Amino acid sequence: MNSKEPRPHTGRRRNEAARRAILDAALGLLADADGAPVSVETIARAAGVGKQTLYRWWPSKGAVLLDALTDRAAQDVPVPDTGSLRRDLRALATATFRASQRPPAAPALRTLVREAARDPHLADLLRTFTESRRADLRRILQRGRDRGELPADRDVELLIDQFYGFFWYRFLLGHGPLDTPTAERITDSLLGWAGAAEGPQESSTAATASISTS
Amino acid sequence: MNSKEPRPHTGRRRNEAARRAILDAALGLLADADGAPVSVETIARAAGVGKQTLYRWWPSKGAVLLDALTDRAAQDVPVPDTGSLRRDLRALATATFRASQRPPAAPALRTLVREAARDPHLADLLRTFTESRRADLRRILQRGRDRGELPADRDVELLIDQFYGFFWYRFLLGHGPLDTPTAERITDSLLGWAGAAEGPQESSTAATASISTS
């Protein structure tokens, strides 16, 4: 028949409180146990919920964890558009580093990556997440190139991977700082530490002397 | 008593064939199942060996995997010392990228990192491995700085993390090339793309002129 007609919903509705309880419990556990894996049993128990309720709404444990994390940390890193490439990049770096450092994001994200290492489902989700961040940075760089702030022959993909590679490397290994001075230094390193402050720095030789101060 | 005297070895000796069989089986499984986890059972079965034999000689599964990988890929990336920073860095990048791409290293290393994400023991081993690579690069950069090829105010640790961060990011995500042109581009990007090919590109440091000829 015309089963196209979506049969009106009957029966008990989804319990929104349970959804929130699951996400909250997941985020809390992600944040607490730094590095230690978070089990489904633990999440369900902490949320006061049956495992089946969890699997009814999410396809895997990884999906729950990612959902719990992005649920809050979504808009922590806005994409700047100030009209200056260097300022945009510096702002993005600063916001990214800062968001990655303050709890509960830091331990949660670390645990999430560890889980992704053995959960292909979660790995996929995480890949699309990072790809969207890469796309944000790509837009920033291309705007800058259109304005002539970036030489046309610089490899944008290379720059993107240098930035996020640096970030993830330091974030996951945790052997070096990810603070505001670092954000400025990585910006200068990517765009050319010569002529850092402002103005086109061409004529490679000339500008160097003036700025290397800061 | 003088138990200091090491009692001469008695009893059956270690079976070298079993050792090799285990390492070969481990490497083969690491290489075959890209990303898929490798279980101890599988290794033991493939090597025709009891699990206990494996645990008699290695403290954990991760140790076996790392041993299997470094057993062969040890000296694939020699540390260059040509007298030119740019040439050294380019050589290191090229060798690193090349070694990471050719089988069986590539899938095996990827699997190894995934295993390390949930095996703290293996994570430690892998950390010391990467730290030694970082130390190699640090020496190269410091030699270059001593020769005046690198401005004294450039952050060496930042450069190291930019390089290896970029490498691991591309290697693990696999979304961009790690070939020879990329090795040259990342070198130029780190050392300054201006005046990349030849000639001194800045006036600030006098020494630069004399050596960068390559």
Added chain:
DNA sequence: TAGTTACCGAGACCGGTAGTCTCGTCAAGA
């Protein structure tokens, strides 16, 4: 040759996990 020692393959076993399935219950609409 006989005895001792320690490695060998095999596999049972333990604790823990992801995901499935079933049960009796409960809320929302017809």
Added chain:
DNA sequence: TCTTGACGAGACTACCGGTCTCGGTAACTA
């Protein structure tokens, strides 16, 4: 009141890392 589907609870399967035990066997010693 009856149907539907979500709910909490937890048993269950399948798998894995790591431990333990077993009978057998190679290498060395007396």
